[in-house]
Amino acid sequence: MYCSNCGSMMDERQQFCPFCKAPNPALLQKPQFHGQVPPPPYFYNNMSHYYFDPANQPPEIALVVISAIIPLVGLIIGCICLCNNEKRAGRAYLIAAGVRFFVTLLLVLVFTFVPLIFAAFM
Numbered sequence: 001m002y003c004s005n006c007g008s009m010m011d012e013r014q015q016f017c018p019f020c021k022a023p024n025p026a027l028l029q030k031p032q033f034h035g036q037v038p039p040p041p042y043f044y045n046n047m048s049h050y051y052f053d054p055a056n057q058p059p060e061i062a063l064v065v066i067s068a069i070i071p072l073v074g075l076i077i078g079c080i081c082l083c084n085n086e087k088r089a090g091r092a093y094l095i096a097a098g099v100r101f102f103v104t105l106l107l108v109l110v111f112t113f114v115p116l117i118f119a120a121f122m
């Protein structure tokens with residue numbers, strides 16, 4: 001038979017085309033594949049340095065978003081206090097918001113770069 005992807009001659013019992021690694025469509029229809037096509041090998045070779053488990057990402061993103069909103073709330077309360085001539089309370093809120101913003105920025109940098117550094121050396 002001929003490969004449906006590149007047209008090369010291939011054995012119909014082979015799972016993949018020996019030239020372009022396209023899956024054999026005749027074998028794909030058999031139930032042991034469960035409709036899933038394994039990605040071609042170059043995908044793993046190119047992505048191994050950049051690939052992170054997506055399941056680990058969402059909780060961290062949620063934490064970062066929440067901690068990014070909290071300094072904003074402090075900033076808003078601080079501005080409201082300053083507008084009401086409550087200068088001491090307003091300044092305290094603004095300083096707290098600034099400190100927390102800085103801490104959040106540091107956390108975001110750590111969460112962003114530490115996995116990248118680990119991925120680069122492993």
Ligand SMILES: [Zn+2]
Binds near residue numbers: 003
């Ligand atoms: Zn082929």
